[in-house]
Amino acid sequence: TQLLEQSPQFLSIQEGENLTVYCNSSSVFSSLQWYRQEPGEGPVLLVTVVTGGEVKKLKRLTFQFGDARKDSSLHITAAQPGDTGLYLCAGAPAGGTSYGKLTFGQGTILTVHP
Amino acid sequence: NAGVMQNPRHLVRRRGQEARLRCSPMKGHSHVYWYRQLPEEGLKFMVYLQKENIIDESGMPKERFSAEFPKEGPSILRIQQVVRGDSAAYFCASSPIWQGNTEAFFGQGTRLTVV
Numbered sequence: 700t701q702l703l704e705q706s707p708q709f710l711s712i713q714e715g716e717n718l719t720v721y722c723n724s725s726s727v728f729s730s731l732q733w734y735r736q737e738p739g740e741g742p743v744l745l746v747t748v749v750t751g752g753e754v755k756k757l758k759r760l761t762f763q764f765g766d767a768r769k770d771s772s773l774h775i776t777a778a779q780p781g782d783t784g785l786y787l788c789a790g791a792p793a794g795g796t797s798y799g800k801l802t803f804g805q806g807t808i809l810t811v812h813p
Numbered sequence: 814n815a816g817v818m819q820n821p822r823h824l825v826r827r828r829g830q831e832a833r834l835r836c837s838p839m840k841g842h843s844h845v846y847w848y849r850q851l852p853e854e855g856l857k858f859m860v861y862l863q864k865e866n867i868i869d870e871s872g873m874p875k876e877r878f879s880a881e882f883p884k885e886g887p888s889i890l891r892i893q894q895v896v897r898g899d900s901a902a903y904f905c906a907s908s909p910i911w912q913g914n915t916e917a918f919f920g921q922g923t924r925l926t927v928v
Contacts, residue, residue: 705855732916741817741904741919742856787855799846799908799917800869803855 701726703790705804712778713812720773720786720807728790731764731771732801736785768793778811785809817842817907817920818887825926826895834890834923838907845888846917847880850902862888895927 704723712718722731730749734742746755748764748771755762759782761774771788785808789801818837826832838845844863848856849872861869862882873880877895882888892899902924906917 730915734919739924741819741921744916744918747916789856799844799906799915800858800861801846801848801856801906801917802858803848805855 701728701790701792701802703788703802703804705788705807707807708805709808711810711812714779715777718775718778718809720809721770722772722788722804723770724790725769726790727768727793729768729793730791731768732789732791733762733771733773734787734789736787736806742787778809780811780813783809783811817905817918819905819920819923821923822921823924823926825928827928828896829894832892832895832899832925834903834925835887836890836905836920837887838905839918842907842909844908844910845882846906846908847888847890848904848906850904850922852901856904859890892925895925897927900925900927
């Protein structure tokens with residue numbers, strides 16, 4: 700069974716601060732996806748990283764995939780209240796029959812105070 | 814380009830009743846996945862289906878739960894004789910043929926409350 704450990708579980712910061720969320724596993728993933736989920740809504744895909752060592756930037760968000768494809772991080776620069784929400788990482792299995800059975804981390808609840 | 818559509822958004826059932834949750838995948842997507850999100854927990858995989866086939870149901874409870882994706886129409890997640898512990902948000906995701914870097918897109922979910 701593949702597991703993704705996501706940390707921290709809760710993050711409360713002031714507007715303008717930087718933050719990093721981590722996802723770690725002992726398993727290798729073929730790809731890793733980051734989602735953001737608002738209360739009462741479904742997860743919305745932010746980015747997919749596929750190649751070990753890959754870095755992707757989405758405005759103030761920077762996503763990194765570890766060289767061994769076992770871990771990933773999400774870094775937000777100069778956080779804004781609009782960034783408040785639940786952030787989820789999810790890994791797609793590597794090897795064997797390939798399909799999108801995602802393993803999710805527990806999520807990070809981010810609150811950015813004005 | 815319509816996204817993944819789930820209905821109903823909210824469903825209230827009394828203990829012992831049946832719940833039917835529907836999911837229409839994105840246009841062009843032939844793969845459907847169901848996930849369950851319990852309060853204070855992350856999303857857990859339940860089942861993966863293609864048209865008329867259940868490919869992986871390793872996350873489905875052994876009893877009372879079933880899923881189908883018929884040739885025509887939406888995918889259905891069916892829960893018979895619901896109990897309070899079935900209260901959760903149920904999400905459907907869809908993707909095209911999976912090729913490692915394929916992305917899965919989620920619907921808005923059905924929030925089931927068992928009273």
